[in-house]
Amino acid sequence: MADPTTQDRAAGRRYAQRQPERLWRSRAPKPEYEVVIVGAGGHGLATAYNLAERHGITDVAVVDRGALAFGNVARNTTVIRSNYLWDESAAIYDYALRLWEGLEEELGYDLQFSQRGALDIAHNPDEVREYQRVVNANHVNGVDARWLERDELAAACPILNLSDEIRYPILGAALQERAGIARHDAVAWAYARAAAERGVDLIENREVQEILVENGRAAGVMTAAGPIRARRVALAAAGLTTVLTERVGMRLPLQSRPLQAMVSEILEPVLDLVIGSNAVHVYMSQAHKGELVLGAGTDPYNSFQRKGSFRVIEAQMAAALELFPIMARAGVLRTWAGVVDVTPDASPIVDLTPVEGLYLNCGWGTGGFKATPGIGRIYAALIADDRVPDHAAPFGLERFESGALVDEHGAAGVAH
Numbered sequence: 001m002a003d004p005t006t007q008d009r010a011a012g013r014r015y016a017q018r019q020p021e022r023l024w025r026s027r028a029p030k031p032e033y034e035v036v037i038v039g040a041g042g043h044g045l046a047t048a049y050n051l052a053e054r055h056g057i058t059d060v061a062v063v064d065r066g067a068l069a070f071g072n073v074a075r076n077t078t079v080i081r082s083n084y085l086w087d088e089s090a091a092i093y094d095y096a097l098r099l100w101e102g103l104e105e106e107l108g109y110d111l112q113f114s115q116r117g118a119l120d121i122a123h124n125p126d127e128v129r130e131y132q133r134v135v136n137a138n139h140v141n142g143v144d145a146r147w148l149e150r151d152e153l154a155a156a157c158p159i160l161n162l163s164d165e166i167r168y169p170i171l172g173a174a175l176q177e178r179a180g181i182a183r184h185d186a187v188a189w190a191y192a193r194a195a196a197e198r199g200v201d202l203i204e205n206r207e208v209q210e211i212l213v214e215n216g217r218a219a220g221v222m223t224a225a226g227p228i229r230a231r232r233v234a235l236a237a238a239g240l241t242t243v244l245t246e247r248v249g250m251r252l253p254l255q256s257r258p259l260q261a262m263v264s265e266i267l268e269p270v271l272d273l274v275i276g277s278n279a280v281h282v283y284m285s286q287a288h289k290g291e292l293v294l295g296a297g298t299d300p301y302n303s304f305q306r307k308g309s310f311r312v313i314e315a316q317m318a319a320a321l322e323l324f325p326i327m328a329r330a331g332v333l334r335t336w337a338g339v340v341d342v343t344p345d346a347s348p349i350v351d352l353t354p355v356e357g358l359y360l361n362c363g364w365g366t367g368g369f370k371a372t373p374g375i376g377r378i379y380a381a382l383i384a385d386d387r388v389p390d391h392a393a394p395f396g397l398e399r400f401e402s403g404a405l406v407d408e409h410g411a412a413g414v415a416h
Contacts, residue, residue, distance in 0.1 A: 023189050024196035026068070026204040032229040033061045033201070035383060036221055038208050038244065039236035040064035041073040042184070042369060043361055045191035045202075046376025047236060047383070052198035054377065055384035060200045061228060063221065065207035069188030072238050072368060075306065075338035077261050077295040079274050079285065080370040081118045081179035083145050085134050088394035088406045089347060090141040093367070095391055096374025097178060103373050109190035111182045112288050118179035118274040119148070119157065121323075123168035127279065131174040138176070148173045159270055159326050166322050168279045179274060181285050184369060191376070203228075208237075210247045211358060218357035234359040234383050239304060239339030241362040248355055253344055253400050254363055257298040258337035260308035260316065264330040266290035271324075280319035292330060294320055298340060298366070308337040340365050345405035350379060350392035359383055360397070 035051060037044045040062045051057040064071070082094035104111050122128045131147070138145035149172050153160055162170055196202055211233055212219040220229035235241050239256035267290050276283030284294045296316035299308050313335055320327045343349060343363040348371070351360050361379045364371060374391070381389045388396060394406055 023193040024068070024202050027061075027201040029061055029063070029201065029203050029206070029223075029228045032220070034059035034230065035061070035232045035234060036228055036230035037062045037234045037236055038064075038221060039071070039238065040068040040192075040202060040204065041071045041236065041238065042069075042188055042191065042372040043364075043375055043379065044234075044236035045069070045188055045195055046372050047234060047361070047379045048200045049191050049195040049198065050376045050380035051384060052195060052200055055380060057384060058199035060195075061203055061230070062195070062200060063203045063206050063208055063223065063228065066205060068192055068202055068204050069185055072338040072340065073188045073372075074185055075261070075336055076184060076259075076369045077283070077285070077293050078181045078184045078287075078369060079118065079179070079283070079295075080113075080182060081176055081274075082143055082370075083118070083120075083134060083138050083174065083176040083179065084408060085137050086406050086408065087137075087141055089408055090138065090143050092374060092378075092391045092395070093371060094141070094143050096371045099373035099377070100182070101178075107190040107194050109186065109193070111186045111190060113180065113182040114288070115178050115180040116272050116274065116285075117175055117177045119153075119173040119175050119276070121173045121275065121277045121279075122171050123277065123279040124171065128171050131172070135174050143176070144178050145174060145176050148175050157271070157273055157275060159324050160275065161323055161325055168277075168322075181274060181287070183288065187369075187372060208244065211244055211355075213248050213355055213358075216356060218355055232357045232359070232383055234361065234379065236361050236379070238362065238364070238368065239341045241341060241360070245353075245360075248358070250353065250355070252349070252360075252362070252397075254341045254349075255302050256304055256339050256341050257301065258303055258305060258308040259295075259298045259340045259366060260312050260335060260337045261293065261295045262313065262316070262335040263287070263294070263333050264292040264327070265333055267292065267330060270326060275323070277319065277323060280322060282316050282319035282323065284320060284324065291333070292327070298342065299337075304339055306337050306339060308335075340368075344400065346408040347406040348375075348395050349397060350375065350382065351388060351396040352382070352386070353397075
């Protein structure tokens with residue numbers, strides 16, 4: 001019988017020779033499609049999958065300027081929650097959360113979805129009143145939420161600094177137990193595989209330069225390698241949406257800003273919740289591999305660059321060290337930024353446009369990842385039926401003229 005060392009080497013050779021599972025193939029585009037989706041992130045891929053799966057529209061191309069899932073879907077902090085203040089926001093995000101709860105089974109893929117709970121910490125009486133208001137509003141809307149007094153937080157999160165001597169002492173926190181995290185790239189891979197299996201073409205490294213419009217109707221897109229014609233064009237390009245819409249005479253109420261995050265070295269399990277603080281503006285969770293994932297706010301300037309300022313990183317680390325003294329012993333491995341598109345009311349835009357056959361899904365700011373399965377279904381229905389579904393109705397462009405804003409600025413916790 002072979003000795004264990006020989007067996008291990010043979011197993012290693014077999015593993016090295018094994019071909020990895022190919023989830024999708026990048027395609028050369030056909031001359032024309034029924035639908036072209038601009039942006040191969042979570043929203044674009046989920047929309048393509050749902051067009052094929054639920055509406056029978058498989059003549060679809062998803063076009064991205066870079067590699068699939070290398071944009072914001074791979075540059076966020078993976079937090080999933082639905083504890084928003086306003087009825088309209090709670091409805092669309094809880095719809096998405098309910099879909100998250102069955103998404104692994106639907107897509108047949110391990111998304112590392114973990115409903116570990118999310119805490120929003122209050123540091124002053126105003127925040128206590130605001131978060132208790134959110135908890136009560138969540139109850140009215142059928143969203144799970146409860147208030148934790150300070151003496152309950154030590155058991156909920158032993159590494160949290162509950163001293164009275166810190167800059168912003170902690171007075172309590174709002175908890176949503178169904179909230180959690182998922183592995184962001186796995187979500188994109190799963191949707192890409194499912195869409196490709198249903199006949200969708202995934203076209204990588206093909207930058208869309210402009211939207212083709214003929215006789216007031218969308219007619220496709222112009223890429224760096226030539227045109228791709230389509231009867232319908234759906235935008236899911238996040239921060240770059242305005243670059244495309246301005247070229248067809250549409251000025252959208254969006255600002256694009258870098259949103260920063262970072263991860264620590266791999267640690268033993270120390271945190272089984274998502275915890276965020278608006279006052280010191282940091283939020284943190286621990287990934288499945290063991291890294292602590294930290295997020296902060298957006299930089300105060302407009303930019304399409306996927307890097308942020310050192311000032312934000314410095315403030316983020318100071319806040320993390322105050323809330324979690326254990327972080328003083330953790331090394332930071334890397335920092336990064338995504339480009340988020342922010343509306344005046346911090347709520348998304350999902351709507352038809354004045355250009356027939358051109359559709360908008362943008363303005364999600366810091367909330368795009370958590371909405372992925374919900375907006376995938378909603379946006380696909382909008383495109384297929386040429387009608388705005390009920391969940392998206394409050395998030396149309398008209399609200400910026402009528403004043404019927406869904407103002408979520410700071411109303412439902414820190415930006416995550």
